[in-house]
Amino acid sequence: MTDKTTGCPAHDPGKAYDPSKEGAQMDFKARMSYGDYLGIDAILSAQHPLSTAHDEMLFIIQHQTSELWMKLALYELSAARQAIAGDHTAEASKMLARVARIFEQLNSAWDVLRTMTPSEYTAFRDDLGQSSGFQSWQYRLIEYAVGNRNKAMLRPHEHRPDLMERLTAELARPSLYDEALRRLARLGLPVPPEVLTRDVSEPWTVNEGVTEAWAQVYRDPSAHWEAYELAEKLVDFEDYFRRWRFNHVTTVERVIGFKRGTGGTAGISYLRRMLEVELFPELWRVRTIL
Numbered sequence: 001m002t003d004k005t006t007g008c009p010a011h012d013p014g015k016a017y018d019p020s021k022e023g024a025q026m027d028f029k030a031r032m033s034y035g036d037y038l039g040i041d042a043i044l045s046a047q048h049p050l051s052t053a054h055d056e057m058l059f060i061i062q063h064q065t066s067e068l069w070m071k072l073a074l075y076e077l078s079a080a081r082q083a084i085a086g087d088h089t090a091e092a093s094k095m096l097a098r099v100a101r102i103f104e105q106l107n108s109a110w111d112v113l114r115t116m117t118p119s120e121y122t123a124f125r126d127d128l129g130q131s132s133g134f135q136s137w138q139y140r141l142i143e144y145a146v147g148n149r150n151k152a153m154l155r156p157h158e159h160r161p162d163l164m165e166r167l168t169a170e171l172a173r174p175s176l177y178d179e180a181l182r183r184l185a186r187l188g189l190p191v192p193p194e195v196l197t198r199d200v201s202e203p204w205t206v207n208e209g210v211t212e213a214w215a216q217v218y219r220d221p222s223a224h225w226e227a228y229e230l231a232e233k234l235v236d237f238e239d240y241f242r243r244w245r246f247n248h249v250t251t252v253e254r255v256i257g258f259k260r261g262t263g264g265t266a267g268i269s270y271l272r273r274m275l276e277v278e279l280f281p282e283l284w285r286v287r288t289i290l
């Protein structure tokens with residue numbers, strides 16, 4: 001029988017649908033469940049607002065979900081770098097495509113945070129103390145992994161030897177860009193030798209010879225398809241990363257204007273300076289000389 005007013009079988013009290021009759025498992029006393037596998041209790045018990053402000057829950061969950069996506073981005077970036085080092089560039093391209101999509105996801109998430117007005121944020125900003133995204137070690141690890149290596153950014157982590165260890169270990173490894181250029185050299189492209197033997201813990205500096213090597217790739221893609229595809233994946237990733245930085249600075253201006261940051265920087269002027277960071281500068285310069 002169906003509900004007389006709506007005609008819908010779901011609203012007939014005598015006919016409530018029971019999925020167990022069609023085999024749905026209902027007993028998890030001795031079986032691994034959804035929550036067991038995914039550690040849902042741990043995730044859902046990690047929100048501890050410090051104020052009674054309504055929007056603090058949004059703020060916390062926005063950051064926590066961002067950190068989860070960053071965890072996956074780091075996982076994929078490390079695997080992509082390893083694949084390039086092992087001459088498995090096609091696999092690396094696939095992983096880099098995923099990282100770009102992860103950043104697209106992070107970019108869309110700003111639309112949720114943007115619903116928070118300055119009045120709403122002010123209600124709990126003081127409770128944040130001196131904490132800030134500036135202290136996100138996963139964000140710093142992403143920057144270090146791809147090649148933006150500034151040792152000054154280690155200092156907020158000095159109180160955590162375990163994190164210092166991870167960050168300094170990352171600085172000792174060739175970055176994603178270093179590995180891409182080493183692969184380029186192995187493919188026979190004229191990457192200058194000083195690039196291949198550089199101290200990888202130091203920041204990258206623009207190299208004209210590298211721009212010329214990329215130019216050879218872009219002038220004849222079919223002859224250098226592997227390098228060409230890798231180059232475009234790197235550009236795509238940086239494109240999405242730049243959009244993340246832009247979304248961040250715009251949201252910050254919208255919410256706190258030109259106030260100093262809780263992390264102690266000047267706020268907007270610091271974040272605007274970060275907009276100038278180029279991860280793979282030669283890949284952008286090559287466009288001008290083609």
Ligand code: HEM
Nearest residue numbers: 066132133134136139252255256261262263264265267274
């Ligand atoms: C209303 C929201 C937000 C405001 C007002 C804000 C503000 C700021 C400010 C002023 C800084 C500069 C450092 C400082 O002095 O504090 C900063 C840095 C940072 N924030 Fe946010 N932020 C917001 C949301 C987010 C979100 C959702 C994330 C995601 C994880 C995030 C991640 C970061 C990171 C990674 C940095 C360091 C950037 C760098 O060093 O290049 N922020 N933020």
Ligand SMILES: N[C@@H](CC(=O)c1ccccc1NC=O)C(=O)O
Nearest residue numbers: 128131132133134260261262263
């Ligand atoms: N830096 C922000 C505070 C902030 O956004 C924040 C604070 C604690 C944890 C994460 C944060 N997100 C990004 O910086 C501010 O100055 O208002």
